[in-house]
Amino acid sequence: MWEKLQNIDRRWIYLLMAIVIMIPILKPMGLPIKTSEETQTVYDAIGALKSGDVLWIGGDYGPSSAPELSPMAVGLVTQAFKKNLKVVVYCMWQDGAQLMQTILEDAGKKYNKTEGTDWVNLGWKPESVIVLRNLTDNIANAAKTDFHGKAIDSIPLMQQVKALDPKYVAFAFDLSTGSPGTSDYLKYIYEAKKIPISVGVTAVSAPGAMPYVRAGQYKGILNGMRGAAEYELLNKIPGPAVKGMDAQSLGHFMILILVILGNIGYLMSRKG
Amino acid sequence: MHISSDYGVWLGAILTFFILSYLYKENPFFRFAEHLFVGVATGFGMTGDWDQYLKPAITKDIIKDGKFWEILPILFGLLIYFQFFPKLSWLARFPMSWWVGYGSGYVLAFSPAPFITQINNSFQRFAVDGSPGQTINNIIFWVMLMGTLCYFVFTVNREKNKVFGYPAWIGRWAIMIGLGAAFGGTVMARISLFIGRLQFLLGNWLGAVK
Numbered sequence: 001m002w003e004k005l006q007n008i009d010r011r012w013i014y015l016l017m018a019i020v021i022m023i024p025i026l027k028p029m030g031l032p033i034k035t036s037e038e039t040q041t042v043y044d045a046i047g048a049l050k051s052g053d054v055l056w057i058g059g060d061y062g063p064s065s066a067p068e069l070s071p072m073a074v075g076l077v078t079q080a081f082k083k084n085l086k087v088v089v090y091c092m093w094q095d096g097a098q099l100m101q102t103i104l105e106d107a108g109k110k111y112n113k114t115e116g117t118d119w120v121n122l123g124w125k126p127e128s129v130i131v132l133r134n135l136t137d138n139i140a141n142a143a144k145t146d147f148h149g150k151a152i153d154s155i156p157l158m159q160q161v162k163a164l165d166p167k168y169v170a171f172a173f174d175l176s177t178g179s180p181g182t183s184d185y186l187k188y189i190y191e192a193k194k195i196p197i198s199v200g201v202t203a204v205s206a207p208g209a210m211p212y213v214r215a216g217q218y219k220g221i222l223n224g225m226r227g228a229a230e231y232e233l234l235n236k237i238p239g240p241a242v243k244g245m246d247a248q249s250l251g252h253f254m255i256l257i258l259v260i261l262g263n264i265g266y267l268m269s270r271k272g
Numbered sequence: 273m274h275i276s277s278d279y280g281v282w283l284g285a286i287l288t289f290f291i292l293s294y295l296y297k298e299n300p301f302f303r304f305a306e307h308l309f310v311g312v313a314t315g316f317g318m319t320g321d322w323d324q325y326l327k328p329a330i331t332k333d334i335i336k337d338g339k340f341w342e343i344l345p346i347l348f349g350l351l352i353y354f355q356f357f358p359k360l361s362w363l364a365r366f367p368m369s370w371w372v373g374y375g376s377g378y379v380l381a382f383s384p385a386p387f388i389t390q391i392n393n394s395f396q397r398f399a400v401d402g403s404p405g406q407t408i409n410n411i412i413f414w415v416m417l418m419g420t421l422c423y424f425v426f427t428v429n430r431e432k433n434k435v436f437g438y439p440a441w442i443g444r445w446a447i448m449i450g451l452g453a454a455f456g457g458t459v460m461a462r463i464s465l466f467i468g469r470l471q472f473l474l475g476n477w478l479g480a481v482k
Contacts, residue, residue: 014295018470021463025470025481067468068461094320126325130378144328151332183386191385203460207453215393217386224457225464243481244467251463 005265013258020254024246031246038213039230041220042173042198046076049170051084054161056195058132058174060181062095065202069175071228071241072200073103076173077119078235081111086157087119088169090135090143092128092180097121101147117156123147129180133188135164165193171219172197182209182218190217200227274479285477288469419443 049055057076061069080087089104091097101121113119122143125131134142139162140152152158161168172195174185182199190197196219201209203224212218222231225248228241276282290305329346333339348367355364394417400406422436423443430437474480 011296018466021466022470022474025467025474064465065461067471068464094317123324124320126321133378133382144332145324149323149328151328186386187382191389192382203457203464204454206457207450211390211393212386215389217389224460225467226460240468240471244464244471247467247470248460248463251467252459255459 002265002268005261006269017251017254021247021251024250025243028243029246031249033226033229033233033242033245035230035234036223036227038220039222039227039234042200042222043079043220043231043234045196045198045219046079046085046171046173047083049083049085052086053170054086054088054168055080056164056169056172056189057087057089057100058172058176058181058185059089059091059096059100060093061099061175061177061202062093063099065177066099067240067244068202068225068228069177069200070099070103071225071232071239072222073100073175074107074239075228075231075235075237076175076200077103077107078111078237081107081113081118082235085170086161088122088157088161089120090122090132090164091124092132092184093177094124096175097123097147120155120157121147122152129184132164132180132184136188136193138163164189164195166195169195171195173200174198175200176205177202178205182212186212186217198222200231276477276479281476285473288473292469415442416446420446423447 046055055076057073059073077087087104089100091100101123104115104119104121107113108115108119115121122135122139123146125143131142139158143152145151146155146158164172172185172189174182174197176182176185176199182201182205185197185199189195197217198219198221199209200222201224203226206221206223206227209218209221213221222228225241225244229245232239232242287305287308290301293299294302329342333342348370351363352367353364354360354362394413396410396413398407398410398414400410419439419442421443422430422439423446425436425440428436430440471481475482
């Protein structure tokens with residue numbers, strides 16, 4: 001019997017997991033979500049910016065991590081627009097440019113913000129890391145055009161924001177799935193230009209990013225879907241991340257049970 | 273329940289099922305979706321390269337602004353294609369050596385700074401006034417840090433040399449705890465992706481949830 005427990009066909013486990021996750025999506029349970037210190041630090045850091053300050057957002061992710069990072073992007077843009085911050089977005093991941101554009105357009109309509117004067121999406125550029133470094137010298141030379149192919153020097157907001165430099169940009173936030181991403185912002189933006197930065201990462205990347213939070217190199221961190229849900233709640237816009245947290249909790253609970261059962265099976269079969 | 277009438281949503285739903293069918297077993301539907309994805313991603317990348325960089329470089333910089341010198345790096349980069357001509361393939365080494373040299377220098381110039389901050393931050397005060405919790409945290413941090421560093425000293429026999437042996441044993445535990453946290457994060461991320469797909473299928477496609 002114990003050996004049977006260790007050799008369950010993995011497809012049954014997949015099916016069980018699908019059912020366990022599907023139930024709370026169909027019928028949410030409303031499990032409590034407590035705001036972590038790291039998420040609160042991000043919210044407070046952006047909340048401390050003055051009206052008219054420029055928030056730089058790196059949209060360095062694609063559809064594969066959108067369930068975790070897009071709710072963070074919505075939260076960031078919402079907080080920025082509510083505070084009348086100017087938003088400039090640059091993407092080192094090609095798919096990120098379209099994802100960010102949709103989020104900016106939706107939030108722009110909701111908060112009556114105009115593309116070109118209140119926010120700009122520089123889009124994605126080939127050799128994106130080198131372009132990021134060059135943006136710190138001169139945005140018009142490095143990026144040339146925005147997401148739509150419009151020349152940078154013809155965009156009103158970009159006539160005020162000449163470079164990714166503390167003189168023009170008050171805070172930078174990178175939404176990142178991996179590389180290129182947070183490590184590049186750390187090197188070229190925080191260490192080289194001393195612009196305060198914070199990051200939103202997938203849960204896979206969070207343990208690797210935590211030492212930088214502890215050292216004060218990142219002003220807080222949004223960690224995966226959990227961080228996104230906390231940020232949605234802080235901004236009072238509960239969305240897909242908050243809705244997904246019940247399923248997340250039940251999924252983890254089921255994995256815990258399976259790990260315990262697997263270990264019991266292993267120990268008992270060794271005894272036998 | 274309001275099933276979507278958007279053909280894009282239907283296509284997304286069908287392709288999601290094709291991809292998830294791999295969980296049952298390898299099959300032609302999965303293969304089709306996989307190849308389609310690779311093809312679309314490649315096309316997307318190529319058009320992005322053209323639209324975002326090559327086109328503005330040619331139409332704006334070279335033709336409109338008259339920066340004709342930009343033709344030189346373009347020609348230099350094109351030398352890479354000589355690798356397809358065996359007799360002249362040596363010409364491809366020039367752009368390649370430029371990229372390797374430039375890339376190495378670029379990385380070396382900027383990479384040490386974050387680590388120096390990390391090293392500075394590893395010198396923590398043991399006793400933090402008024403915060404016993406932080407004091408304990410700092411002591412644990414120091415013990416784990418020293419243990420992990422000892423674990424990666426391979427020039428001594430850790431079984432015989434107890435000065436390195438005991439801390440390395442602690443370091444091994446620290447690494448295992450770190451990897452456990454990373455595994456937990458990986459599980460969380462993978463479940464998040466699946467939740468995203470289910471929200472799409474049950475919400476956008478079937479309209480069963482808002």
